[in-house]
Amino acid sequence: MYFTLSKTDYILYRECAKNAWLKIHKPDLYYQSELSAFDKAIIETGNEVELVARQLFPSGKLIEGRGIEAQQLTQDYLAKHEPILFQPAFSLDGFFAAVDILKFDSSKNGHSIFEVKATSDIDEKVHLFDLAFQVVLLRRTGLKIDEIGLIHLDPEYKRFGALNIQNLFKLEDVTAEVEELI
Numbered sequence: 083m084y085f086t087l088s089k090t091d092y093i094l095y096r097e098c099a100k101n102a103w104l105k106i107h108k109p110d111l112y113y114q115s116e117l118s119a120f121d122k123a124i125i126e127t128g129n130e131v132e133l134v135a136r137q138l139f140p141s142g143k144l145i146e147g148r149g150i151e152a153q154q155l156t157q158d159y160l161a162k163h164e165p166i167l168f169q170p171a172f173s174l175d176g177f178f179a180a181v182d183i184l185k186f187d188s189s190k191n192g193h194s195i196f197e198v199k200a201t202s203d204i205d206e207k208v209h210l211f212d213l214a215f216q217v218v219l220l221r222r223t224g225l226k227i228d229e230i231g232l233i234h235l236d237p238e239y240k241r242f243g244a245l246n247i248q249n250l251f252k253l254e255d256v257t258a259e260v261e262e263l264i
Contacts, residue, residue: 160186
């Protein structure tokens with residue numbers, strides 16, 4: 083039996099190995115119960131925050147889907163050195179990840195990877211391992227990753243009037259921390 087291990091599966095395994103095993107080997111049992119309203123709200127909030135964070139990179143191209151077509155479109159954009167990609171999809175040797183934001187830096191001929199989180203701080207036990215999984219996979223596909231960043235809500239931001247996207251988010255360079263995990 084062949085299956086793909088995603089970064090979501092990896093994070094689930096780190097939280098509870100038994101849940102990860104169930105999800106992979108007994109998906110009917112794993113998905114038997116519906117998500118709670120709270121869990122659905124967390125997912126929806128995360129998706130909304132990511133949509134807003136994309137405004138930090140206005141020229142980005144969105145890759146929709148997770149299948150072969152999305153993976154091929156990702157490769158096409160990479161070959162053209164597209165500056166900003168949202169949700170590029172990567173799969174290799176049974177591992178899969180879709181990256182929140184991938185930025186090409188022509189001066190370094192390398193990429194920066196950014197994970198967007200709907201939190202006001204870094205959860206080192208989850209966020210850094212999430213990024214480590216992605217960086218390892220991307221490097222195995224041949225990409226040069228120079229910078230690893232986490233974009234999250236700035237807890238100091240106070241809104242007065244129009245929403246200021248630049249101040250709403252905080253970009254943390256977590257390259258050293260993720261490289262240490264790798």
